[in-house]
Amino acid sequence: MKKEIKPFHNKVWLASPTMHGPELEYVKQAYETNWMSTVGENINQTERLACEKIGCKYSVALSAGTAALHMAVKLAGVKPGEKVFCSDMTFDATVNPVVYEGGVPVFIDTEYDTWNMDPAALEKAFELYPEVKVVVIAHLYGTPGKIDELKAVCDKHGAIIIEDAAESLGATYKEKQTGKFGTYNCISFNGNNVFETES
Numbered sequence: 001m002k003k004e005i006k007p008f009h010n011k012v013w014l015a016s017p018t019m020h021g022p023e024l025e026y027v028k029q030a031y032e033t034n035w036m037s038t039v040g041e042n043i044n045q046t047e048r049l050a051c052e053k054i055g056c057k058y059s060v061a062l063s064a065g066t067a068a069l070h071m072a073v074k075l076a077g078v079k080p081g082e083k084v085f086c087s088d089m090t091f092d093a094t095v096n097p098v099v100y101e102g103g104v105p106v107f108i109d110t111e112y113d114t115w116n117m118d119p120a121a122l123e124k125a126f127e128l129y130p131e132v133k134v135v136v137i138a139h140l141y142g143t144p145g146k147i148d149e150l151k152a153v154c155d156k157h158g159a160i161i162i163e164d165a166a167e168s169l170g171a172t173y174k175e176k177q178t179g180k181f182g183t184y185n186c187i188s189f190n191g192n193n194v195f196e197t198e199s
């Protein structure tokens with residue numbers, strides 16, 4: 001029997017951008033110092049603060065989270081025709097860079113607890129496609145997936161993780177910031193993504 005789906009009574013907003021004051025100053029500063037460029041002091045500081053927040057050694061600021069994921073897929077060496085396991089419930093930028101490189105995304109089902117990649121489904125997928133070497137894992141809506149379990153499955157099969165932490169800057173898993181659990185890790189500053197704010 002088909003289940004009736006009723007819309008929510010009140011709209012649940014995903015996330016809307018919020019401004020806190022200094023943003024406009026930094027834009028002005030970049031303009032006035034002529035660092036309207038892919039380099040400059042504000043970018044250095046962004047990279048430094050990202051490392052500090054996440055607790056990683058290096059970061060590089062690109063134009064968008066999508067560009068970061070694209071670079072990660074390139075660095076992972078995905079070749080045309082190669083299958084790549086990807087989260088299935090996510091923003092499409094988790095998956096698009098795989099296709100940009102000619103890879104073939106294989107969607108791994110979502111689990112009930114976290115709404116993220118199901119470790120059991122991932123294990124099953126490796127039974128079907130043991131040759132897969134790259135897995136792109138997103139943390140949806142600021143809720144981390146079951147990283148230890150997912151990592152254990154990937155390690156067992158010799159695959160690396162590209163962590164899509166675009167929506168989870170500020171979210172922790174076992175008291176560690178997301179954004180450093182994979183071989184390559186990506187965050188985003190898109191105004192629609194989920195950020196922790198200083199209070």
Ligand SMILES: Cc1ncc(COP(=O)(O)O)c(C=O)c1O
Binds near residue numbers: 167
């Ligand atoms: C899960 C996820 N991955 C990647 C991206 C891409 O980030 P950006 O918009 O900065 O390209 C987004 C959102 O925008 C996202 O929600």
